[in-house]
Amino acid sequence: MNYKILCSDLDGTLLSTKSDVSEATITEIYRIKEKIKVVLVSARMPKSMTYLQERLGIEHEPIICYNGALVLDQNKELNSVTIAISTLKSVYQLAEKHNIKLGLYYKDEWYVEESSERVEKEINYTKAYPTFRKTTDTFYDWKTRKISGAHKIMLMGTKETCDAIYSQLEDKFHKDIAIYRSNDTLIELAPKSVSKLSAIQLLLSQNQTLEDIIAFGDNYNDLEMLKQVGCGVAVANAREEVKAIANFVTASNTEHGVAKFIKEHVIV
Structure with missing residues (x-):
């Protein structure tokens, strides 16, 4: 297989x-990175991706953050789309009724009201640290600094509270917000007008098309990306819906499925 861009x-x-x-x-990315552009595509904030770029030796490449809401090429901002503060306040009011806590993200800023098992896991997993303060204080601060809104909202609750709020979020905000169920206790909200696929399209040069891309994913927010690129590959631990639309299914992430697929199929 010959591709010009690898997105994962x-x-x-x-x-x-x-x-x-x-x-x-790391070995496989180093093998291909001089011939194939390697782009990391994630719901994470920038600082939680750049340390991985450094590990892979691709810090000179763009990154797609927050499911496409923020696209960066090193220090240059290629695209930025946020959820308006007015919408954030409505989400906050609904979350309060269900005793669900919010994480608010803007560029490399992350705000939560208090620590919790979930917040500590995020710190451990993403190597980023939040600022602890009231959500209403964050709204006021952003308005004062003329920040338009959040690149991502994370709702942190229990399975029961997330089950209860999910349909209400879809009913009220489906026109403006993309809603992803990360797991039983997490719901992520992003601007509806962008996606991983739309962000990837921004990076294409004049002589490139989506057919030139091989992409890897596992979750609902990867569906569109895997379906539209030249070769979409799901890992074995992916959602069944993702595996169903993928061109190939490789080994699981814990079995280094992406590396195995690159080694066996990607020619440079």
Whole structure:
């Protein structure tokens, strides 16, 4: 297989642990990176991706953060789309009714009201640290600094509270917000007008098309990307819906599935 760009999701896909890539993955990326552009595509914030770029020797390449809401080429901002503060306030009011806590993200800023088991896991997994303060204080601060809104909202609850709020979020915000169920206790919200695929399209040069791309993923927010590129590859631990639309299914992330597929199929 000959491709010009390789795009990969991180959590559950390229990462063999919760926070790092394996030596097998590093070896394969180093083998191809001079001939194929390698782009990391994630719901993570920039600082939680750049340390992985350094591990893979691709820090000179762009990164797609927050499911496409923020696209960076080193220090240059290629695209930035946020959820308006007015919408954030409505989400906050609904979350309060369900006793669900919010994580608010803007560029490399992350705000939560208090620590929790979930917040500590995020710190451990992403190597980023939040600022602890009231959500209403964050709204006021952003308005004062003329920040338009959040690149991502993370709702942190229990399975029961997330089950209860999910349909309400879809009913009220489906026109403006993309809603992803990360797991039983996490829901991620991103601007509806962008996606991993739309961000990838921004990076294509005049002589490139989506057919020139091989992409790897595991979750619902990878569906569109894997379906539209030249070759979409799901890891074995991916959602069944993702595996169903993929061109290929490789080994699981913990078995270094991306590295195995690159080694066996990607020619440079």
